[in-house]
Amino acid sequence: MKYVDEYRRPDLVEDLVRQIRRRASGLDRKVRFMEVCGGHTMAIGRFGIASLLPERIELLSGPGCPVCVTPTTYVDKAIELTSDPSVLLTTFGDLYRVPGSAGTPEEACERGADVRVVYSPRDALGIADSNRQRLVVFLAIGFETTAPTVAATVLEASRRGIANFRVMSGHKTMPEALRALVQAPGIALDGFILPGHVSTVIGPEPYSFLAREFGMACCISGFEPTDILQSILALLEQTLTGEPIVQNEYRRAVRPGGNAVAREEMMKVFEPAAAQWRGLGLIPRSGLDVRAEWGGFRVEPPDPAVPSQEHASCQCSEVLRGRARPTACPLFGKRCTPQSAVGPCMVSSEGACAAYYRYGSVRFEG
Amino acid sequence: MCWAVPLRLVEVSGQAGKVELAGTLREVGLQLISEPQVGDYVLVHAGFAIQKVDQQEAEETLRFLAEVFAGREEA
Numbered sequence: 388m389k390y391v392d393e394y395r396r397p398d399l400v401e402d403l404v405r406q407i408r409r410r411a412s413g414l415d416r417k418v419r420f421m422e423v424c425g426g427h428t429m430a431i432g433r434f435g436i437a438s439l440l441p442e443r444i445e446l447l448s449g450p451g452c453p454v455c456v457t458p459t460t461y462v463d464k465a466i467e468l469t470s471d472p473s474v475l476l477t478t479f480g481d482l483y484r485v486p487g488s489a490g491t492p493e494e495a496c497e498r499g500a501d502v503r504v505v506y507s508p509r510d511a512l513g514i515a516d517s518n519r520q521r522l523v524v525f526l527a528i529g530f531e532t533t534a535p536t537v538a539a540t541v542l543e544a545s546r547r548g549i550a551n552f553r554v555m556s557g558h559k560t561m562p563e564a565l566r567a568l569v570q571a572p573g574i575a576l577d578g579f580i581l582p583g584h585v586s587t588v589i590g591p592e593p594y595s596f597l598a599r600e601f602g603m604a605c606c607i608s609g610f611e612p613t614d615i616l617q618s619i620l621a622l623l624e625q626t627l628t629g630e631p632i633v634q635n636e637y638r639r640a641v642r643p644g645g646n647a648v649a650r651e652e653m654m655k656v657f658e659p660a661a662a663q664w665r666g667l668g669l670i671p672r673s674g675l676d677v678r679a680e681w682g683g684f685r686v687e688p689p690d691p692a693v694p695s696q697e698h699a700s701c702q703c704s705e706v707l708r709g710r711a712r713p714t715a716c717p718l719f720g721k722r723c724t725p726q727s728a729v730g731p732c733m734v735s736s737e738g739a740c741a742a743y744y745r746y747g748s749v750r751f752e753g
Numbered sequence: 754m755c756w757a758v759p760l761r762l763v764e765v766s767g768q769a770g771k772v773e774l775a776g777t778l779r780e781v782g783l784q785l786i787s788e789p790q791v792g793d794y795v796l797v798h799a800g801f802a803i804q805k806v807d808q809q810e811a812e813e814t815l816r817f818l819a820e821v822f823a824g825r826e827e828a
Contacts, residue, residue, distance in 0.1 A: 388759075389794065402818070584754060587803055638810040646785065648784075
């Protein structure tokens with residue numbers, strides 16, 4: 388596949404690993420980099436990247452898995468909506484099996500609720516178009532990558548007069564969450580592998596405070612092995628020279644100003660709102676809600692001030708902050724597996740727990 | 754979930770287009786990018802093109818890796 392295979396070339400991978408090892412020998416301590424994005428966590432596991440790194444470089448997974456940070460209150464509200472038989476729920480597959488406090492959307496479906504998995508908000512709009520007598524609610528979760536696609540769909544619903552289409556926004560935005568994360572006590576990080584496709588939309592600039600105010604090394608990364616290794620090398624160089632900046636090593640997809648067209652669509656439909664994050668709690672202006680102007684397409688999301696209800700032993704909130712590895716959780720691989728997940732980090736295919744379960748902790752811990 | 758795949762745009766008609774994926778055609782929304790052209794590689798996420806792949810930057814990165822590291826081998 389073009390623009391994929393080239394970035395997996397074994398000779399380039401070997402060169403990068405050698406270079407990282409050479410530079411890491413100049414470290415006088417262990418450095419810790421967080422890969423924020425769940426897609427990066429998956430790629431790191433799949434390609435065994437952590438096992439290629441010298442011991443002095445540690446990778447930690449962060450809060451960049453939208454399903455993992457969606458609070459139970461959101462799932463509960465979604466299931467509640469189906470008590471009205473005219474409601475037809477549409478959702479990305481990732482959210483379908485996430486447990487709220489009273490089961491998953493999948494279980495609600497088994498009990499008779501009409502819940503349909505879609506690949507795109509476009510598909511949800513198509514269902515609304517052909518079921519005009521039903522109220523078709525799309526469970527809109529995701530970061531800045533996804534929010535513009537939902538915004539474009541709302542605008543299309545308006546244009547085509549599909550008045551039975553609704554979205555319940557659980558959208559979240561990354562920079563505010565990263566600020567909350569670096570400000571939280573007990574988190575010692577040296578840098579961030581920043582999300583690739585969130586950055587495609589927002590560009591590098593919104594992260595600049597991480598380098599400026601918090602001294603974090605930062606690099607925007609693509610998802611192939613050479614992309615990730617190149618970013619780790621960049622973080623290492625920044626750490627060694629003591630000159631943190633926001634570097635962009637995914638220039639084929641991330642322009643200096645991001646994607647202004649996508650941002651414009653997004654901000655036409657949505658406005659900043661407070662959001663509740665699993666693991667991070669309530670963060671002001673870290674979410675997006677539908678503007679009053681498009682209120683006809685809005686379902687009120689749950690109160691962001693209400694915290695997520697976690698299983699007493701579930702460590703997801705620690706895992707999402709990089710404070711515990713999945714294997715430190717007493718439920719991991721026992722009560723909690725991808726087939727029967729307790730916490731969201733195991734449900735989502737890109738959650739840190741699911742990645743550890745699938746690829747084995749050795750691929751992450753080296 | 755922020756997964757996006759680089760696919761070639763083979764048809765453009767108004768706000769929608771078609772991309773080729775493993776020999777099949779899929780419809781994608783084109784509202785989020787400016788001036789889509791047939792032949793562009795676009796990053797597809799959740800049924801929408803969210804950016805054009807910058808072909809020059811894509812090649813530049815590879816050239817950089819190949820040249821710089823080949824040069825360092827002897828160092």
